[in-house]
Amino acid sequence: MLKVGLTGGLxxxxxxxxxxxAGYGCLLIQADELGxxxxxxxxxxxxxxxxxxxxxxLDGDGKxxxxxxxxxxFGAPERLERLNSLVHPAVMRREDELMAExxxxxxxxxxxxxxxxxxxxxxxxRYDRIILVACREDQKVERAMRRxxxxxxxxxxxxxxxxxxxxxxxxxxFVIDTSGEKEDTVRQTRAAYEALRRIES
Numbered sequence: 001m002l003k004v005g006l007t008g009g010l011x012x013x014x015x016x017x018x019x020x021x022a023g024y025g026c027l028l029i030q031a032d033e034l035g036x037x038x039x040x041x042x043x044x045x046x047x048x049x050x051x052x053x054x055x056x057x058l059d060g061d062g063k064x065x066x067x068x069x070x071x072x073x074f075g076a077p078e079r080l081e082r083l084n085s086l087v088h089p090a091v092m093r094r095e096d097e098l099m100a101e102x103x104x105x106x107x108x109x110x111x112x113x114x115x116x117x118x119x120x121x122x123x124x125x126r127y128d129r130i131i132l133v134a135c136r137e138d139q140k141v142e143r144a145m146r147r148x149x150x151x152x153x154x155x156x157x158x159x160x161x162x163x164x165x166x167x168x169x170x171x172x173x174f175v176i177d178t179s180g181e182k183e184d185t186v187r188q189t190r191a192a193y194e195a196l197r198r199i200e201s
Contacts, residue, residue: 001099001102001103001106001107001108001109001110001111002109002110002111002128002129002196002199003099003111003113003126003127003128003129004026004110004111004112004113004127004128004129004130004131004196005112005113005115005118005123005124005126005127005129005130005131006018006021006112006113006114006115006118006130006131006133007114007115007116007117007118007119007124007130007131007132007133007168008116008132008133008134008168009116009134009140009159009162009165009168010116010140010144010155010158010159010162011139011140011141011143011144011147011155012133012134012135012139012140012143012178013133013135013143013176013178013185014114014116014133015030015114016178016182016185017131017133017176017178017185017189018030018112018114020185020186020189020190021110021112021189021193022112024190024193025109025110026109026110026111026112026193027098027099027102027106027109027110027111027112028112028114029095029098029099029111029112029113029114030114031091031095031113031114031115031116032114032115032116034090034091034094034095035087035090035091036066037094038087038090038091038094039064039066039069039087040063040064041062041063043090044090044093045086045087045090046064048086049064049069049083049086049087050064052082052083052086053069053072053083056068057069057072067149069083074154074157075157084121088121088123092123092126095113098111099111110193110196110197112131113127118130119163119168119171120162120163124171128199129173129174129196129199130171130172130173130174131172131173131174131175131176131192132168132169132171132172132174132175132176133175133176133178134165134168134169134175134176134177134178134179135177135178135179136179137159139178139179140155140159141155141156141159144158174192174195176188176189176192
């Protein structure tokens with residue numbers, strides 16, 4: 001089984017590329033979704049995160065309000081690092097479980113893990129190949145602003161803290177540029193998939 005990391009900056013089109021790869025038969029694991037599950041009541045990171053950041057991050061139902069949590073770590077690198085240290089181990093364990101299940105079913109399959117900060121955290125070393133999804137900065141802002149509750153100042157602040165694209169390119173085996181039409185993104189994704197298939201076969 002081939003393990004592929006799929007990464008890129010905020011609102012660059014990672015999910016679209018991931019879903020396209022899933023359509024070709026790849027196992028798609030979205031690290032964000034696993035992180036959200038770990039923060040649910042009863043989730044692996046829930047108790048530690050509440051202990052670390054306080055009960056003010058909880059809503060009326062006792063669930064972690066992710067926006068409240070984000071506001072505490074926003075612009076505070078040491079607090080963000082602490083949050084990641086509580087959530088990432090749970091995410092990685094679940095990734096490993098899902099990949100082991102997939103490998104048992106599809107020994108020659110391709111497992112794709114979509115994660116925003118794969119390179120920054122050093123997690124890229126866990127994968128056989130890295131796909132980087134990229135687009136122009138103005139497109140990232142425009143796409144991020146379509147999300148519910150997005151504020152331009154917050155979006156630009158997040159983008160300013162992300163590793164520059166040119167730095168990320170050094171780690172990538174494939175770069176998919178989503179600046180153009182969706183058909184062009186699909187064409188590039190198909191080409192990357194076929195190249196990965198050749199490696200695995």
